[in-house]
Amino acid sequence: MAPLLSVNNLSTHFFTGNGVVKAVDQISYELNAGETLGIVGESGCGKSVSALSLLRLIPNPPGKIVGGEILFEGRDLLKANKKELSHIRGNRIAMIFQEPMTSLNPVHRIGCQVREPLMVHQKMKKHRATAEAIGALKKVQIPDSESRIDDFPHQFSGGMRQRAMIAMGLTCAPKLIIADEPTTALDVTIQAQLLSLMKQLTRETGTALIIITHNLGIIARYADRVNVMYAGRIVEKAAATDLYRHPKHPYTIGLMASVPQLDQDIKSRLTPIEGQPPDLADLPSGCAFAPRCRFAVEKCRMEAPRLRPVSGGHEIACWVDVE
Ligand SMILES: Nc1ncnc2c1ncn2[C@@H]1O[C@H](COP(=O)(O)OP(=O)(O)O)[C@@H](O)[C@H]1O
Numbered sequence: 001m002a003p004l005l006s007v008n009n010l011s012t013h014f015f016t017g018n019g020v021v022k023a024v025d026q027i028s029y030e031l032n033a034g035e036t037l038g039i040v041g042e043s044g045c046g047k048s049v050s051a052l053s054l055l056r057l058i059p060n061p062p063g064k065i066v067g068g069e070i071l072f073e074g075r076d077l078l079k080a081n082k083k084e085l086s087h088i089r090g091n092r093i094a095m096i097f098q099e100p101m102t103s104l105n106p107v108h109r110i111g112c113q114v115r116e117p118l119m120v121h122q123k124m125k126k127h128r129a130t131a132e133a134i135g136a137l138k139k140v141q142i143p144d145s146e147s148r149i150d151d152f153p154h155q156f157s158g159g160m161r162q163r164a165m166i167a168m169g170l171t172c173a174p175k176l177i178i179a180d181e182p183t184t185a186l187d188v189t190i191q192a193q194l195l196s197l198m199k200q201l202t203r204e205t206g207t208a209l210i211i212i213t214h215n216l217g218i219i220a221r222y223a224d225r226v227n228v229m230y231a232g233r234i235v236e237k238a239a240a241t242d243l244y245r246h247p248k249h250p251y252t253i254g255l256m257a258s259v260p261q262l263d264q265d266i267k268s269r270l271t272p273i274e275g276q277p278p279d280l281a282d283l284p285s286g287c288a289f290a291p292r293c294r295f296a297v298e299k300c301r302m303e304a305p306r307l308r309p310v311s312g313g314h315e316i317a318c319w320v321d322v323e
């Protein structure tokens with residue numbers, strides 16, 4: 001069966017006064033129906049831009065998708081017209097953002113916002129959409145949802161707002177949900193609860209899920225497969241369990257040692273990766289990670305490595321075999 005989503009050589013650049021920022025540079029990956037893909041990497045490595053590109057939500061200018069193909073249910077989203085795109089955005093692909101306070105409208109009641117996609121995209125009457133909205137809030141375990149739909153966003157806690165966002169995302173029964181750091185602002189316990197909930201709901205409905213995060217610990221627990229991004233490119237791809245146990249790219253190895261993990265002993269030491277990610281408008285000619293990499297050899301500074309298979313379903317973009 002063809003994958004639900006197939007991204008081929010996608011590149012999104014920003015044309016700024018300081019040069020061309022290659023925020024996403026020739027990334028390719030596939031996602032099957034019902035599967036959960038994790039996208040990880042440090043801040044600024046192109047995770048959000050890659051997700052926003054899927055829905056063609058890149059501000060232009062200065063941004064532009066300069067190349068590639070995004071096949072979703074067999075159709076190239078880069079060739080879709082405005083009408084098709086708006087249908088896809090509400091009905092087929094939902095996005096849950098990092099900051100619910102900026103994506104929930106503060107002047108509208110929660111219920112009104114949760115039922116809106118149903119009224120707009122599925123032409124439901126208000127009465128029925130309200131009943132569905134209450135049901136959706138129940139599903140994400142918001143207590144007293146019959147009365148709480150009349151609350152405004154500021155009357156909800158951070159965790160509840162994020163739950164309301166998930167409810168909004170799920171109401172139209174999309175085929176794909178993209179969650180961009182949906183829990184970063186919340187404490188670890190609530191993060192874990194929300195991710196479990198999202199995982200459970202998508203599993204029940206066979207919805208594919210892309211979880212974007214800078215926390216590898218989260219990914220290991222909730223994703224089936226993982227793409228590790230660095231400087232706008234995918235540098236490692238693997239099954240989540242494989243990546244967690246046997247990270248192969250020096251960047252992933254560094255990331256693993258530097259991020260707190262959900263089940264980690266608080267006293268254990270975190271070792272940050274030295275140095276800074278490169279300026280995406282002025283990338284080095286070889287591997288973008290080479291200046292920070294303790295395994296780098298001469299070739300790494302000359303030529304950028306492409307992804308290559310290292311074992312079944314596991315690929316890295318690295319010239320060196322680190323054991
Ligand atoms: N509107 C914009 N104008 C210029 N550069 C941008 C814009 N939006 C994002 N970028 C750049 O794209 C790169 C990737 O950003 P982003 O995808 O948001 O990173 P993250 O991995 O943290 O989600 C960053 O270097 C950022 O500065």
Ligand SMILES: [Mg+2]
Binds near residue numbers: 049
């Ligand atoms: Mg981001």
